[in-house]
Amino acid sequence: MSMLSKFIEKGIETGTRMVPLEYQVKGSHVVQSVKQRLSLHRPIPVFVEKPIPDVATLSIDEIDVSNPFLYRQDKWESYFKRLRDECPVHYQKQSPFGPFWSVTRFEDILFVDKNHDLFSAEPIISLGPQPEGLEIETFIAMDPPKHDVQRAAVQGVVAPKNLKQMEDLIRARTADVLDHLPVNQPIDWVSHVSIELTARMLATLFDFPYEQRRKLAHWSDVAAGSPETFGGTSDTHEAFTTAAEAARLMSQLWREKAAKKATGEELGFDLISLLLSNDDTKDMINRPMEFMGNMVLLIIGGNDTTRNSMSGGVLALNQFPEEFTKLKNNPALIPSMVSEIIRWQTPLAYMRRVAKQDVELNGQTIRKGDKVVMWYASGNRDERNIDNPDQFIIDRKNVRNHLSFGFGIHRCMGNRLAEMQLRILWEEILQRFDNIEVIGEPKRNQSNFVRGYTEMMVSITPKA
Amino acid sequence: MGNIRFIEHDGTEHTAEIEEGKSLMQAALDNAVPGIDADCGGSCACGTCHVIVDRRWLDKTGAISSIEEQMLDLTPEKEETSRLACQITLSEAMDGMVVRLPEFQM
């Protein structure tokens, strides 16, 4: 059991349910710090960037696609192509994240994702473990029946019916960001637009204090940047401080909404209000691990995925300028382009499973207990299923048949929200701008999981 | 040659000719029936080919697998006679069958 849940369970056992979540997280931190001084903790890997060799110079066994610089150094396409062609179900014996299988072809990924009775999402869907003491329980990493119950409780917030009510607000907030962008000069699209808009969207989804919205983006970045989990750059101390702050602000938000409800005030369409108005979930705050798990999952799930699709779309249209012309001549292609952006970018490289029994897959025997990584980023470039997969084609046939949202019971819950946000963004961009030129190489994340950009300098030409 | 009738959420009707052995999802796509996304291309893995079968025809549509059941459980639009169109194989016995489309695919 995780340190965090031990603290929480203890609090509940002794009837001190009122120990605020924040202190529970801080308590966990103290235990961690003591353990670190005594060197009881698991070592945290440090990743130092080195030039990645040409894949042709390696033997198949040497290929390690968990390298967190593979995407940044733009080597991922050639590495995965070699695996797809020569060894589509590939075993890496000794990565920094331990041994794991890579599943790299579209059809095999679909098979693994669909067969949740053969492949478990527990204990977690990352290549490496969550930071010690911060093991959050979220339904993305639960098997049925637990998964189904938890997902059902929250999915209403991003269900199309609810989204319809949010659309006007999201559009107004998008228009506001675009109207205030400096034009005809270098600006960072990532910070000005992609981060800002996703932070606004999350603030809308949670009805989170609007002025503090960038905190949501920051929390998510810290969590998604854990070195032992994803090969990122966050430090443990910061992770604990961040988790404590998130727990405090989120429980505070819950209590405010609960007080509103008690006075008979009408509740909104935000996540906490929905949880409060449902009999199964109205007391979720008394199940802190579940409460925080759900909050964190939606914050992380909705954050850099959408953010990096917002940046990725701009980059794609710069690399394939004829598609930009096509788009301007026919804005009705926006919904189709949105799907193509999400395929082309594949904001999350993979989800990980654990085999629940021995499974034969494409000539290999995966043993019970082995880690199995479904590389969506590779499947989305699989020539066997997608024509000219490296090309960005906004009016592609069967454009929605991509792997970026996963498949099966864990299929992305926020897919409609993500698509709506991107659609609104591009509708509003076309109203205002003639061009968004990427000037200089964008900076990419260090991660084997998040495929995105930390900076992308652009210059915007407004419509004449 | 029999027909299937699709009724959109707003009442708009579409008909598709029955081709034995084809899936209901494919029939909808081939006849440009809107509102079927079929994101997984018929693998019972996305839930975006959701239809609500007229009660009188339900027993003609065949058994429902547990995977299909689980995928249907993911949509808040699910009704008692909900099915995934990619899991229904057309036969002449379905001549005249009516299926409704949900307001949203999830």
Ligand code: HEM
């Ligand atoms: C382009 C944007 C997005 C991408 C590429 C994406 C990708 C994914 C992927 C790959 C999965 C796992 C699928 C699987 O295991 O088969 C997932 C699950 C999930 N996503 Fe997203 N996501 C995006 C946006 C969002 C948004 C905006 C939210 C919510 C605000 C969200 C919330 C979730 C949740 C809650 C799950 C867990 C579902 C479950 O386990 O049942 N995602 N997403």
Ligand code: FES
């Ligand atoms: S097309 Fe995906 S479930 Fe039917």
